[in-house]
Amino acid sequence: MENRKKTLFIRESSGLVREVSPWSSMLATFALVTGGVPILIISWLWLAPGIDWTLAYLITLVPTLAMASLFYIAGISMPRSGGDYVFNSRAIHPAVGFVNYFGLFVAFALSLGLYSELGARWFAYLFSGLGMFIGNQQLVNIGCFFSGTLGSVTVGIVIIVISAILAMSGKNVWKFTLISGIISFISTAVLFYVLSTINPGEFSSALSSFTGIPNAYQSVISFAKSCGLSFVANPITAAVLGIPVIWYYYTWYNLPASWSGEMKNVRINVFYSIIIALIIIGAYYILFTQLNINAFGENFLTSWGYIACNGLNDTVYTSLSSISTFTPFFALLVNKSIPLYIIMFIAFWLPNFYSNPPLIVALTRYLFAWSFDRIMPSWLADVNDKFHVPLKATALVSAIGFAGVLLYALVPGISIVDVTVIFEISYAIFALSVGLMPYLKKEVYENSVPIKRKILGIPIVTWLGLPTFAFLIYALYITWGNPVLLPINIPTIASLTAIYTTGLVIYYVATKLNKDKGIDLGLIFKEIPPE
Numbered sequence: 001m002e003n004r005k006k007t008l009f010i011r012e013s014s015g016l017v018r019e020v021s022p023w024s025s026m027l028a029t030f031a032l033v034t035g036g037v038p039i040l041i042i043s044w045l046w047l048a049p050g051i052d053w054t055l056a057y058l059i060t061l062v063p064t065l066a067m068a069s070l071f072y073i074a075g076i077s078m079p080r081s082g083g084d085y086v087f088n089s090r091a092i093h094p095a096v097g098f099v100n101y102f103g104l105f106v107a108f109a110l111s112l113g114l115y116s117e118l119g120a121r122w123f124a125y126l127f128s129g130l131g132m133f134i135g136n137q138q139l140v141n142i143g144c145f146f147s148g149t150l151g152s153v154t155v156g157i158v159i160i161v162i163s164a165i166l167a168m169s170g171k172n173v174w175k176f177t178l179i180s181g182i183i184s185f186i187s188t189a190v191l192f193y194v195l196s197t198i199n200p201g202e203f204s205s206a207l208s209s210f211t212g213i214p215n216a217y218q219s220v221i222s223f224a225k226s227c228g229l230s231f232v233a234n235p236i237t238a239a240v241l242g243i244p245v246i247w248y249y250y251t252w253y254n255l256p257a258s259w260s261g262e263m264k265n266v267r268i269n270v271f272y273s274i275i276i277a278l279i280i281i282g283a284y285y286i287l288f289t290q291l292n293i294n295a296f297g298e299n300f301l302t303s304w305g306y307i308a309c310n311g312l313n314d315t316v317y318t319s320l321s322s323i324s325t326f327t328p329f330f331a332l333l334v335n336k337s338i339p340l341y342i343i344m345f346i347a348f349w350l351p352n353f354y355s356n357p358p359l360i361v362a363l364t365r366y367l368f369a370w371s372f373d374r375i376m377p378s379w380l381a382d383v384n385d386k387f388h389v390p391l392k393a394t395a396l397v398s399a400i401g402f403a404g405v406l407l408y409a410l411v412p413g414i415s416i417v418d419v420t421v422i423f424e425i426s427y428a429i430f431a432l433s434v435g436l437m438p439y440l441k442k443e444v445y446e447n448s449v450p451i452k453r454k455i456l457g458i459p460i461v462t463w464l465g466l467p468t469f470a471f472l473i474y475a476l477y478i479t480w481g482n483p484v485l486l487p488i489n490i491p492t493i494a495s496l497t498a499i500y501t502t503g504l505v506i507y508y509v510a511t512k513l514n515k516d517k518g519i520d521l522g523l524i525f526k527e528i529p530p531e
Contacts, residue, residue, distance in 0.1 A: 014080070014368075014372070014381075014530065014531055017262065017388040018261075018262055019171045019388075020259060020262045020263045021178070022263075022272040024175075024177045024178045025256050025269050025270075026276060027181025028174075028355070029256055029281075030181060030184070031354050033250065034249075035115065036115055036351075039326065039348070040245075042304075042305055043325045044245050045301055047241075047245055048232070048241035049232060050299075050302070051235050051238045051239050051242050052235040052239050053242060053289045055235075057242075057246055058282070059240065060242070060250065061250070061279075063468055064253075065278060066468045067472075068278050069275070070465060073461060074086075074088070075270035076260075076270050077449045078528050079266040079270075080261040080528065080531070081258070081261040081529075082365045082369025083257040083261060085369050089525055090444050091433035091436070091437040092433045094522070098370070098375060098507045099500055100426050101366060101426070103425065103500055104426040106499050107423060108252075109397070112356065112401045113156070113401050113407060113408055114404060115356070116356060116401060117155075117156035117409050118152070118352075118408075119159045120147070121147065122349040123146040123151075123349075124147035124322070125326040126342075127139045127140070127146065128143030129323045130338065132320070133329075133341075144322070156409065160356070160398055160401040162357075163356035164398035166357040167364070167398075168387060168391055170389055184350045187343050187350065188347045190347065194331050194340055195291035198335070199294070200217075203295065203300075203330060204216075204217035204297075207316070207333060210333050220300060220314060221299050223312070224314075229302070229306045244482060247475050255358070256270060256274055295330075301325075308324055331344060360401070363397045364389075364394045371393075373525070375507060375521075379392055425476070428469050435465020435466040435469060436465070439462075443526075445459075
C-alpha cells in the first residue's frame, strides 16, 4: 500500500514543517472570524431590532460549536495541508469535496480582496473622527482620501503586499500573528473598559453639544421610526431573528484545519484554534454588543445603523456620516480622550489587518492540497527549501488578492454578488458529508477517524453532522432573499452557477488528463496524502 501511495501522489512528503503553535493558531482564528465584524454588529442591529442579543449569540453558538466539532474531527483525522478539504473529499465523493471547497476558496479569495480594500475605511474613520473632534479640516481631508477610490486601492495593495511577504516568511508569519493577537486583546480590554464607563445620558448630552442640534439623540430614534423602523414586542422569543447575522459573524473558523499539516501537537492545536477560539469569540461578541448597547442605548444604535444602511437623510447622521457606525467616535465625544480613541481604533482595526496573512496561508494550503491530489498543476505544491512554504502558490493567491482589490474598488457591480450563500452551502455540505461518512466510506472512516464513539448505535459524527446540516438549511432558508445578508439577484445566481460549474469542469478535466497518464484519481482519494 505504501508503494502505491508513492506513485499516486506527486511526491513522498509534503516538504512542510510542523512549526505552528496552538496560541498562534487560536489568535489567527480570532482575527479571521472577528476581523471587520464589530462595525457590522452595530450596522446590522436593525435587522433584528430590539431582540435579546446575548440570548441570540448563545442560541447560535450551540450549532456553531457542533459544526466546529466536525472541523476539529477533520483536522485531527487528516492533519494535512488543506485538511478540511482532504477530509471532505474522502468523506463521500471526491467531486463533492473538490467542488465544495472550490466554491469556498473563491469566497475566501474574494473576501481577501474585499477586506484588504476595506482596510482603508478604518483610517477614514480614524482621521475623519479626529479631524471633526479637534476641528482640523486637514485631518478630515485625509479621512476623505482613505474613503475614496485611490485611497482604498492604495491601502488595499499595501495590505496585500505586507500580508504576502509575511505569508512567505515561514514561521515569522506566526510570530507576527501571536504578537498582533496579544496587542489586539489588550486594546480590546481597554475598549471594553471605556465603554463600561459611559451611559446613554452622558452620550446624549455630548451628541447634542457637539452637533449643535437640540435633543439630537432622540431625534435620530424618532426619524428612524418615522421611516419604518420598528422594534420587536418580545426580545426573548424574537431572539431567533438574530440567527442569520450571528451565524455569519461566527464563520471562517474552519480555516485552522487548512494548516493542520504544519501544527505542533495537532490535537491540542486544533482544539484550541477551533473550539476554544469560538468560545472566546462568542464571549467577545456578547460583551462587545452589550457594552455598546449599555453605553449608547439600543434604540439609538439600532436607529443609527438603520439610517446608515438605508441611506436615509437624517440631519444628525448627515453631520457625522463620515464616521458611519464607528462607535469609538461616540466614546470620544463623551470622554474627550484622543489616546483612548486611538487605542479603541486599534481594537477595531488590528484583527482585520492581521487576519490577512493567515488567510493567504490558508488559501495556499488548499491549492497545495489540490496539487497533491493531482487536480491542480504540480508546481502549486513546490516548497521553498529555505522558508518551507509554497512560494509559487502564495504568489498566485496574492495576485488574486490584488485583482480582488481592484475589482471591488473599480467595478462597483461586483459588490452585488454576495458570497454569504457560499459559506452556508459549503458548511452544510461538509456537515452532511461527515454525517454520512460512516455509511458511505466506511473503510476510510474506520482507518482515519480517531473518534468512533457511538450513541444508540449511531456514530457521534452522524449525531453532529446531520442535525447541523438541518440547522444550516434552516439558516439558509430564513436568510434567503435578505437584501443585506443574502440578496438573490441575477448577478448572484449567475456567479454561483459559474463558480460551481467551473469547479466541476476542473475536476473532470483533471480526471481525464490523469486517466490519459494511467493515473486513477479514484485511487488517490482512497488514501490520505503523505506528511
